[in-house]
Amino acid sequence: MQKMTHRLTTELRRLAFEHHDHCVSCNYKFKEADTSHLGYSQNDKPLYVCDHCSAQLKETAVRHYFMPRPYEVPDPSSKLWRYMDFTKYAALLSSGALYFARADCFEDTFEGAKGLRRNKARWDEHYLQFFREAIKNPPEGHECELSKSEIEEQAQKLLRDLESGGELQRKRTFVSCWHESEHESEAMWRLYSSFIDNAVAIRTSYQSLYTALGRNPSINIGRIEYIDMKRNYAGVNDAFWRKRKSFEHEREVRAIFSDFECQKTGKLTPCDLNVLIEEVFVSPRAPSWFVALVNDINDKYSIKVKVSPSELVEEPFF
Template sequence: MKNEKRVQMHTELYNRNVRIFEKEHRGTCTKCNKKIADGETIHLGYDKQYELAYVCDNCSKNLATIIVRHLYKKELYIKPNNKAKLWRFMDLAKYISLIQSKSLFFARADTFEDPFECAKGYKNLEYKWNACYAGFCWGAITSLENLPDIKKTYSEKEALTEANRLLKQLKDLSRKERQNTFICCWHENEFESEAMWKLYSNNSSQGVAIQTTYERLYMALDKDPDIDIGKINYIDFENHLCGVNGSFWYKRKSFEHEKEVRAVVKLFPKKELVQSVMKPINLDVLIENIYVSPTSPKWFRDLVIDINIKYGVEKEVFHSTLDKEPFY
């Protein structure tokens, strides 16, 4: 009965506003400010003043109505600071698409150039991943014998067959995850990056960058609770394998210069796979500053200004500071 209570949910009360509140306070009790540890029970609901609360076990007595109760699991990514500067470098065509559609482009994970997008690790180390999760599946199968409602006893051969079936299912789901995960990439940096200008604008003399912050991006997406925004964790795949979930928050150390922050959304198309999705964005909230590339001529900045006027973007356009002349 205790475990049943820990996963209960009143779905009719679990609306968008409640989900936003849960996401914004995740990991910290709103009553005592205690940090929630992995495996602890959290309680989300309304207190006796009918205000939303996200609380630990000790503070759960303050709740008059419980909406969700479950075991807490730490996020797989680190959220940037609210004022962390984020940059998106692009060519003129992509910039026009952004302001014309008032939408952010999210690419499907398996369409990225990097073949390691959502990878668990190097192919030659796959046997280690298989061994780890085969053992996990074996443990899950054999533990069923101890559950009073199931009363199922597996022979060693049956348990092995079932464990291998579950392992295959895990791997199939992992591959499908690449088709259901959509990503919008940003560069976190206090300043401009010459490398990013060269990498992400097809013609470096006609590149455009928008600068925002984490807080602005979150607000511009209307606090969409289905979108996660977090930092990439750069790892050495020789010594690290990704788990079943969240491998899209990891990249190889060789990409560390990108300082990537990504917005991630999962969608499950009912019919045909889609290459990308567009998420509505409030441009006025999103854009803090606009820059044109350091090698761009004056006419290009003037063109961007004219395009902004046409689409009602009332933001100043700066020439990149990287073009400033030195003295010796």
């Protein structure tokens, strides 16, 4: 078996990210616990392959224990919306960057939560038992020589580390939230614009968002899954991709990355706005001159995009 070189170029990381579920050579669909191989062919072409195709690698950069993504990736053409006040829209254009908020600063105090506090005892016992068994049954070639009390002490420490790691991860995780829908949403206008007379909605797509962020393999983009936390938990790797059922109306797609250095409550991430913004809609309660104002600021920052009145102002007949 080749020694891993850990030479991970952006091109190789991007290939593995975009083809996460499949071997790029034979299209084999990976299953959990399979090994995926990242490396380079004889002509130094990046490859992301299965065990069967790993012989094609002249160089193995790294091997991974394959795990399915903790989120569902939308279709490339899925429509995504971001509703905001005009001042935030102006700030977006001025900075040329998308704002990602730190997870522990969200109004929803359950952001990144694994479950309800009153159900934590069951969670703790599950992981304590898992840690006990892992300590008692080390990898082949090693023996456990710890006493029962030492095993318990180590298991309890691992549980404490797991909990403190969850709290710390909230301060390392940065999120940009979008609403997935084929149509404009009256409810989203009211929920996400503090002054609805002076608000806009950006419409993009999954592919445009991914491309505008530079096809960055460090930024994950996927759908939130809404769960009943009275009966279920979010897994260790799932917490930022699970929310309570009471938020289901949001139909959220989010972009997430981790930053271990940033201490700020949010982070501006460079973004190609002419790729990101496919169309801008103005609030259904905006005055008639507001479309001209949005067009003016778009011209100022060389944003070539259609600005449309809200679809909700169409007149009915009876």
